[in-house]
Amino acid sequence: MQIKIEWTYTTAKGTEVFFQSENMTVEKAVLVAEDIEKTGRAKHVHFIDHQESSWKLKELKKYMEGIQTEPHNVTVYFDGGFDRESRHSGLGCAIYYDQNGKSYRLRKNAAVDELKTNNEAEYAALHLALQELEFLGVHHLPVTFIGDSQVVINQLKDEWPCFEEELSRWMDRIEEKTHTLGIQPDYQLVGRKKNQEADHLASQALKNIEIMSTIELDAE
Structure with a gap:
């Protein structure tokens, strides 16, 4: 917070x-x-x-x-990639958090086949991150979500309307999950260069390279 x-x-x-x-x-x-x-x-x-x-x-x-004993000071980077030829999607997220006086970074990606657009992949990547937050035990805390998709960030901030039925369903999933976990989301839009970590994870997923890791970060 x-x-x-x-x-x-x-x-x-x-x-x-x-x-x-x-x-x-x-x-x-x-x-x-x-x-x-x-x-x-x-x-x-x-x-x-x-x-x-x-x-x-x-x-x-x-x-x-x-x-102190629970994950807090949580920041999430997320990104989704979509290959039009193969109809294959890659999702990636990097989660930074503190717990028991130490700092950690969790990286997770996933390959998905049932999505139809890049915007869906971006929403799915955010939903993947929320699932990981649930596994970590993050609840009733403010969480910063950082992505490079103008569509996803601006729609979730209610700055852009959502007319696509499929994206509307993803919005409902995101809002339901944050409500269930008691998370107060702060959505921030950044350029792709500042979201390279999540972008790389999504690209690896498109190549069927699976990543799931958690490391302790060195204290500054």
Whole structure:
């Protein structure tokens, strides 16, 4: 979960100034807020999440304790590829998350034959990622989904209408799964160069190269 800190700073002569930070992880926000409070000049320190809900420091620490043993700070990259000649589709996703104080990356792809268009493959790749999140035990958390399909991202953000019956059914599947898992999705559109990992996984699936791996990432 990304969160902002808001606080009022009081100078030695009593002048007050309001500050708001940029978005940051919960862990970083707690560390920064604790340091701010040590100055003795900060008042009304609180946190604002992506849904504009307000948290106190004590509440945020309790939240952190509750999620440490479960996957959190989840970011998903997804991509789908479709070969018109063979009618063969490749789906790929890369999932980054934290758990028990460590960071991990999961890679997964799949080959599919029953799809008819590239847009369907993109939706199917996102659905594949949601299935992996379910297997990981991700639930009732904000999750960032990153893809390079304007159709999928803009339709899921309700910025573009969906007229195709097949894509509408995929949207229903996605929304049903996120609702069941209690996931609050944040859909972000990027260029293909910034989605190369998921694109490569989808391309490997088209070549019938199966990938399923999870590794621990080195701490920065």
